[in-house]
Amino acid sequence: MTKVELEDFVREVYASFNQTFYEADRDYILRAWWNLLRDLDVQQVRQRFTRMAVVAKFMPTPGMIRRAVVEGNLDVMPPSPQEAWAQLQRLIQGMNSGTHASSSEMHPVLGTTLQTLGSMAFGLSTNGDRDFFMGIYSERLAEFLANVYKVEQ
Numbered sequence: 001m002t003k004v005e006l007e008d009f010v011r012e013v014y015a016s017f018n019q020t021f022y023e024a025d026r027d028y029i030l031r032a033w034w035n036l037l038r039d040l041d042v043q044q045v046r047q048r049f050t051r052m053a054v055v056a057k058f059m060p061t062p063g064m065i066r067r068a069v070v071e072g073n074l075d076v077m078p079p080s081p082q083e084a085w086a087q088l089q090r091l092i093q094g095m096n097s098g099t100h101a102s103s104s105e106m107h108p109v110l111g112t113t114l115q116t117l118g119s120m121a122f123g124l125s126t127n128g129d130r131d132f133f134m135g136i137y138s139e140r141l142a143e144f145l146a147n148v149y150k151v152e153q
Contacts, residue, residue, distance in 0.1 A: 001042040017059035036062040078109040081134040109144045113137045
C-alpha cells in the first residue's frame with residue numbers, strides 16, 4: 001500500500017462512520033494507520049473493511065483491520081481454548097478406544113501445547129485440568145497470533 005492509497009482509505013473509513021478527519025491531526029492519524037497497514041494489500045484491506053463496516057457499530061481501529069485481513073489469509077484459524085479442550089478430549093477418547101487421530105488434523109497451536117504438557121496431556125479430564133490446559137493453550141495461542149499479526153518493518 002502506498003501512502004496515497006492509505007490516506008484515501010483512512011478518509012473513507014472516517015467518512016463511512018461519519019467521523020470528522022481533522023486536518024490538524026492528519027500526520028498523527030496517518031502515521032498510526034501507516035505503521036499497522038503499510039505492508040498489506042490495499043484491495044484486501046478495503047475488502048475486509050467493507051465487511052466490517054456493514055456490521056460494526058463503531059469505527060474499527062487500524063489494528064482491528066489488520067487482524068481481519070491477516071485472519072482472512074490464514075488457511076485455518078486456530079481453535080479457541082474451549083475447542084482445543086474438546087479436541088484433546090476426543091484424542092483421549094480415541095486413544096482409549098484404540099483409534100488414533102493423525103497429527104495432520106491437529107492445529108499447530110494445539111500440537112505445541114501438547115508438546116509442552118508432554119505425556120500428562122492425555123491424563124487430563126477434570127474441571128481443574130481443563131482450566132490448567134486452557135491457561136497453557138491460551139499462552140501458546142497468544143504467541144502464535146503475535147507472530148501471525150506481526151507488522152513487517
